[in-house]
Amino acid sequence: MKEGKRPSESLTVWTDIVLPPDTNYHGTIFGGNVMAYVDKVASIAAMRHCRKQVVTASSDSLDFISPIRTGEAICLEGIVTYTRKTSMEVFVRVEAEDLLTGERRLTATSYLTFVALNPDGKPAEIPPVVPTTEEEKWHYEGAKERYEIRQRRRQMQKNHQR
Template identity: 40%
Template sequence: MTLTPKRAQDSLVQMTELVLPNDTNTFGNLMGGRLMYWMDIAAALASMKHCSAPVVTASVDNISFENPIKLGNVVHIESKVSRAFTTSMEVHIRVWGEDPVQQYRYKSNEAFMTFVALDPNGNSRPVPKIIPDTEEEKKLYESAMSRRQMRLILSGKMKPEDADALKAFFSI
């Protein structure tokens, strides 16, 4: 079965949330777990949009919290498939906070998550390839193989010596 490749931009999902008291810690900042929950939803939606199938989260890369998002601020989450492999998709997620009173927007964090498409029996199924258009999409697409191989090595699914995309980083 040959699947028609799709543009990265076609998987774009933008979510907006308001930080309410139940979403915050004792410092009045958005709880990291709540933000990760929202990021997971946005990334799953982008994956489903790309492959037109149910998906499951396979991995979450490092999430660094650059700036806290305060109570009453708005959270903007943008997710887009950066590369599709055989049955999995890497999704790039960016998060901004916005102070609606002072009217400024600031970067909170970004991350990569991997999703696997499922068939009606719950087994993995092939996904369409990605066509990157913009310079940023092309950079994310090209660097995705290195990130994928790192994930596979860390999960024990690949031997370091088999990671061709990473050899340039470690060879002398």
């Protein structure tokens, strides 16, 4: 078995300013932009964990909690929270920052699954994740249930294909 890695080793942080072209008619960032940023941050975190190419296998959730407005910064942090043999779960936290006051607020959270690939494009074995902090342990302990939910959802979708 490969030596484990701490979630902090995959930590990926990305910040950008929200400008008018990034927003809808409400003056808030397009949800699709947030989705793309989440996927990019999660991809980098996954690659940092396994040091291999990865593909997005699923996006369990993207829960929008509050909007990000023009002129605020969007701040994303992603970490690998759980691994199986060739796949890994990544958690991404999205915050808005008022750049004049420094106040930050949670705006979205997301769990995604990635599969590592070998040079032939086939699933590749990855190191396990070893949680160390209380927050990392909390994500890790809930991951098995999220995995089972993903598997049931995939099976239901297979059963209902036309």
